[in-house]
Amino acid sequence: MPPAEVAPVLHAVGVGVRHGRVDAVTDVTLAVAAGDKVALVGPNGSGKTTLLRVLGGLCTPTSGIAHLDGADLRRVPGPARARRLAFVGQDEQGDLPFTARDVLLLGRAVRHPDWRPYDDADHAAVDALLDRWELAPLASRGLDEMSGGERRRVLLARAFAQGGDVLLLDEPTNHLDLRHQHALLAHVADAPGTAVVALHDLDLAAAYCTRVVMLARGRVVADGPAPQVLTAARVGEVYGVDARAVDLGGRHHLLVGR
Ligand SMILES: Nc1ncnc2c1ncn2[C@@H]1O[C@H](COP(=O)(O)OP(=O)(O)OP(=O)(O)O)[C@@H](O)[C@H]1O
Known part of the structure; x- marks a missing residue:
């Protein structure tokens, strides 16, 4: 008997997003299965942020539909969505005087819809994240007293603190x-x-993601494993660069010039 079809966790079907007169994303269909690590790549303005926001329920498509576990994302209430999805935006810097520990605890707050106080499990989860992300020395320091990279690491760790999948x-x-x-x-x-991770560094995409989805002018132009998507010809054409693909120790890399 063939294995039963597993429904995608995230599913964009024929999604289009129009900002005024700009078609940011056009007719994108993308199914993301549980456990997929998808790199979203493409030149500036190709629609990566817009598509990520649609998948996170933060932007309503002008056409088409986005699903989370088969449910129309527009109908998934915010608190339920926050328990499943964590979104970290491109420019999120957070300059409020919250400490790293406060920020990670705020991430845990999505698990307390009843305003129950934080418990030992929350504090233990936050301590583990502070250690794992090498943030323990910043635990009591305010975001407004951190370097840009330190702040960014705290905000990324917060996404893990939410405990969604x-x-x-x-x-x-x-x-x-x-x-x-x-x-x-x-x-x-x-x-x-x-x-699903929007990335400009194609080497990082190839090294850490199981699948690469390339956008150009709001449309998906390739979708698959890195060596199949990040070919020299495609990268050259889509990005307008001179690219050479090389295999180093079994890993796909690109050498890029103008
Ligand atoms: N609020 C907006 N109003 C009008 N146009 C917008 C708006 N937001 C994005 N766009 C346009 O939509 C298109 C896609 O933008 P988007 O931010 O999704 O691209 P991106 O691939 O994430 O780009 P980058 O790599 O530069 O971050 C671009 O042409 C952009 O100018």
Whole structure:
């Protein structure tokens, strides 16, 4: 007997988003299965942020529909959505005087719809995240007293604190140094849940994601494993660069010039 079809966790069907006279996303159909780690790549303005926001229920499509576990995302109430999905935006910097510990506890708040106070499990989860993200020395420091990269790491750790099973991250490596870029994507790759991550660094996409979806002018132009999507010809054409694909130790890389 063939295995039963597993419904996608996230499913955009014929999604279009129009901002005024701009078609940001056009007729995108994308099914993301549980456990998929999807890199969303494409040039500036190709629709990555817009599509991520649709998948997170933060932007209502002008046409088509987006589902979370088969339910129309427009009808999933905010608190229920926040228990499943965590979204970290591209420019989220957070300059409020909350400490790192406060911010991670705020992430846990989505698990307390009844305003129940934080319990030992919340504090233990936050302590574990502070350790894992090397944030313990910043636990009592305000966001407004941190460097850009430190703040960014706190906000990304908050997404993990929410404890949902779907991560939507928009250019999460912005502001992070090399080691933290790799550490972050390793966290994402190792997490048991589903992730869709907009990335400009194609090497990071190839190294840590199981699947690469490439957008150009609001449409999906390729979808599959990195070596099949990130070919020299396609990257050259879509980004307008001179690209060469190389295999180093079994890993797909691109050498890029103008
Ligand atoms: N609020 C808005 N009003 C009008 N046009 C918008 C708005 N937001 C985005 N756009 C346009 O929609 C298109 C897609 O933008 P989007 O931010 O989704 O692209 P992106 O791939 O995330 O880009 P980048 O890599 O530069 O972050 C672009 O042409 C952009 O100019």
